[in-house]
Amino acid sequence: MSESRMRTQLADATRGMAQQMIFWGHDVRHPDGNALVRFGLVRRPSTGLQGTSCYSAEWEDGLIELHGTVASWTAPSGKCGCIYCRDRKLITVWNSDQPPVPGRHDAPAAAPAQRWEAFQPLLRWVVRYEEWIASQFQPSFRTSIWKTIRRLPKGKPWLAPTSAIQWWTLALSGTPPRPKQLSPQA
Template identity: 40%
Template sequence: MLTIKTGMSPSGSPPLTALYRDLAAGLHQQMYFWGKDAEHSEGNLFVRTGFQKRPSTGLKGTSCYRLPWSNGAIELHGSHAGWLSEEGGMLFIRPIRRCVRWCSATPPVPGKYPKDCYSGRADEVLQRLTRPFLDWWLAHEKEVQRLTSGTYRESCHRLFKKLPRSRAWLRPESATRWVIGLRDCPAELPRARRFEEAR
């Protein structure tokens, strides 16, 4: 797998740090979509695709979702999302809008993210730990297409754009291609804001 350093590469491709800022922006939008998936009119799409739902231990009135995945587990909550294994994993922490390396095999208590439990450095370790999460994200989008109408995800995007102070990211089809690029060939991936221009 191609990797890039956190500095600008000789080819002029974006540093990994910049791509992870884009990923965080995309996940901020995507978590809104996943909230819609949890309350879908035909049933919770996470439960329908095998997730275990449990009450949050941190934020009252909220739920956590867990799915065994790639020798670890996908962890979803309104304040975080990621993949965790015995060696830790990758976590998007929504309140700080950052993708981090979570340094514990124990999932965080929603709403509590001690700084000594994660590293914000965008490097090859974080890139490796992010891959299973991106694999799941792409697989989930295929399941969403299978279980819903063809316009469902676009309607989620339209609703997100209408929210006060929302910053809409790429449209769903473009977002999927960008995530594939980050997973498979980040050295050739443009920043999200230039992604459509680069087609």
């Protein structure tokens, strides 16, 4: 795949992760209880941002962590993990065996192919989580959040929830289409 196409794919995934973080923010306030905790993540105070939480779970011999501004997969020692920084609109590699601390991390530069490869464990976790959400809640749960994003003056929704999971799944195969090819913004 060309470097240009890889950059485009990372940009699309970055927009998807921005929407995904909004979904997770709503999931913690679900009327039936915190969906992230129900899925198996452990909640603790964030070490980076006062008054916020961090959700973590072991995944593929590493550690998934979700903060308000950062989502990451910290790889086992000697391997390359990834970090998504919401404020920087960036998916990149994470080369430490310690999870990133929001506001106190330096996301290193890396080639697009390396960034995409490092993103794969987090991407697999997102797909697994969204499949679980679909099995636990009515489709209207995600759709209502997405419609709320659309109504905000500065809201920039990515894909409707069913198209989003389709894109994430196709991204796992390495051949996601451009989001606008998947679905109308219904």
